[in-house]
Amino acid sequence: MSIWFTEELHPYYRKGVRIKRILADEQTQYQHLQFVETEFFGNAMILDGIIQLTERDNMGYHEMIVHVPMLAVGQPKRVLIVGGGDGGSLQQVLRYSSVEEAVVCELDQRVVDLSREYFAASFGDPWVDPRTRLLVRDAFGYLEENPGQFDVIISDTTDPIGMAERLFSDEFYKLMVRALIPGGAAATQCEQPFFDTALIQEIHKSAKALTKNPAYYYANIPTYPGGGIGFMYVSDTPWENGLKTPYPPGVNNYINPEIHKAAFALPEFFRRELSGGSD
Numbered sequence: 001m002s003i004w005f006t007e008e009l010h011p012y013y014r015k016g017v018r019i020k021r022i023l024a025d026e027q028t029q030y031q032h033l034q035f036v037e038t039e040f041f042g043n044a045m046i047l048d049g050i051i052q053l054t055e056r057d058n059m060g061y062h063e064m065i066v067h068v069p070m071l072a073v074g075q076p077k078r079v080l081i082v083g084g085g086d087g088g089s090l091q092q093v094l095r096y097s098s099v100e101e102a103v104v105c106e107l108d109q110r111v112v113d114l115s116r117e118y119f120a121a122s123f124g125d126p127w128v129d130p131r132t133r134l135l136v137r138d139a140f141g142y143l144e145e146n147p148g149q150f151d152v153i154i155s156d157t158t159d160p161i162g163m164a165e166r167l168f169s170d171e172f173y174k175l176m177v178r179a180l181i182p183g184g185a186a187a188t189q190c191e192q193p194f195f196d197t198a199l200i201q202e203i204h205k206s207a208k209a210l211t212k213n214p215a216y217y218y219a220n221i222p223t224y225p226g227g228g229i230g231f232m233y234v235s236d237t238p239w240e241n242g243l244k245t246p247y248p249p250g251v252n253n254y255i256n257p258e259i260h261k262a263a264f265a266l267p268e269f270f271r272r273e274l275s276g277g278s279d
C-alpha cells in the first residue's frame with residue numbers, strides 16, 4: 001500500500017507525505033490518534049489530522065524547544081513539560097545531569113503508551129528514568145498549584161485548536177511565568193510567522209509584559225506547515241546566556257552554536273510585526 005496523507009491545518013494551504021502503512025488508528029478520550037509509517041520521514045504521530053512529529057525531522061523541534069531555555073538557565077534541576085506525551089522533549093531534558101526531576105503533564109495517556117511503542121527506536125524509553133514523573137492531567141490546574149517551582153518549563157503542545165487553545169492564552173503565560181523560579185526560563189510551541197502572525201504578536205505582548213527578555217526563534221521542520229515552526233522564549237534571563245553553556249552529554253542532530261544564534265534572526269516583515277510595527 002502507498003497512499004498520500006494530506007494535512008490541511010489552514011484552509012488556504014495543504015501539504016502531504018506519502019505513507020507506507022497505518023500502525024495505529026484510534027479515537028481516545030480526547031482526540032483522534034494515529035501513528036503511520038511514512039515513506040521518507042520514518043514513523044509519524046498525527047493528532048486530529050495534524051502531523052505532530054516524525055522520526056526523521058523532530059530533532060529541530062525537540063532540540064530547540066528544550067536546549068535554548070535549558071542552556072540559558074545553566075544548571076536546571078526541576079523541569080516541567082506541558083504536553084510532550086510523545087517523549088521527544090523528555091529525552092532531551094534527561095540529557096542534563098543537573099536535572100533532578102522532569103515532570104510531564106500530559107492529558108492523554110494513550111499518546112504516551114503508543115509513542116513508547118512506535119518511537120522506541122528514536123527516543124528509547126525516557127519514561128523509565130527515575131527522574132521522570134508523568135502526571136496524566138490538565139496542565140492549567142497543575143501550574144496553579146505550583147508557583148515558583150521550576151527552573152525550566154517547556155510547553156510542547158498541539159496547535160491552538162479546541163482544548164489546546166487555552167495553552168496559547170495570556171492566562172496560561174501568566175501561570176507559566178508564576179511557576180518559574182526567579183531567573184528560570186520557559187519555551188513554548190509558538191507557531192508559524194507567515195500563518196499565525198497575529199497570534200504570535202499577542203503572545204509576544206504577553207511575554208513582554210511578564211518578563212524582561214522574551215524572544216521569538218525558529219526551527220526548520222519540513223513536515224510542519226511552511227516547513228518550520230517557532231518558539232517563544234520567556235524569561236528574565238537573556239537567551240544569549242545559553243551560548244556560553246556547554247551542551248549536555250549525547251549527540252545533537254540540529255542545534256549547534258551557529259544555529260542557536262541564527263534561530264533568533266527574524267525576517268524583516270515579522271521582526272517589524274513583533275516590534276509593534278514602529279521600527
Ligand code: SPD
Nearest residue numbers: 051052053088156157158
Ligand atoms: N502544526 C504542528 C504543530 C505540532 C506541535 N506539537 C509537536 C509535538 C512534538 N512533541
